[in-house]
Amino acid sequence: MDALCFFAHFLLSAAARTLSLKAIYAAGEDKAYATFRKLRWPETHGEAVCPQCGDVDAYEIPRRRFKCSACGKQFSVTSGTIFASRKMSFVDLLAAICIIVNGAKGISALQVSRDLDCQRKTALVHRT
Numbered sequence: 001m002d003a004l005c006f007f008a009h010f011l012l013s014a015a016a017r018t019l020s021l022k023a024i025y026a027a028g029e030d031k032a033y034a035t036f037r038k039l040r041w042p043e044t045h046g047e048a049v050c051p052q053c054g055d056v057d058a059y060e061i062p063r064r065r066f067k068c069s070a071c072g073k074q075f076s077v078t079s080g081t082i083f084a085s086r087k088m089s090f091v092d093l094l095a096a097i098c099i100i101v102n103g104a105k106g107i108s109a110l111q112v113s114r115d116l117d118c119q120r121k122t123a124l125v126h127r128t
């Protein structure tokens with residue numbers, strides 16, 4: 001999944017649409033990190049998935065990074081996403097997503113996928 005399609009998933013996922021700014025800031029950084037992991041890896045409920053080989057047997061290393069047991073690649077929850085180079089807190093990242101999601105209400109999955117040049121099927125995955 002490329003970075004833009006990942007972003008489309010974010011916009012359309014049920015989890016993202018339940019975010020509220022107040023709740024995000026009230027819950028704090030650790031909770032925001034946990035939520036971000038669930039948004040990033042919904043199929044494993046937030047357990048790290050290696051972006052290189054797809055292995056789910058990664059272990060945590062310092063500074064919120066992971067190392068893949070299978071291929072040895074080090075990665076973080078933002079690796080391979082549009083947020084990868086950002087030095088923002090997870091609270092701020094979630095808040096930014098929340099604002100975008102709220103602004104994007106009413107935009108159909110088809111429209112988003114067309115705009116972002118994703119496959120329609122991909123954009124509809126988390127639409128329920």
Ligand SMILES: [Zn+2]
Nearest residue numbers: 050053068071
């Ligand atoms: Zn790997």
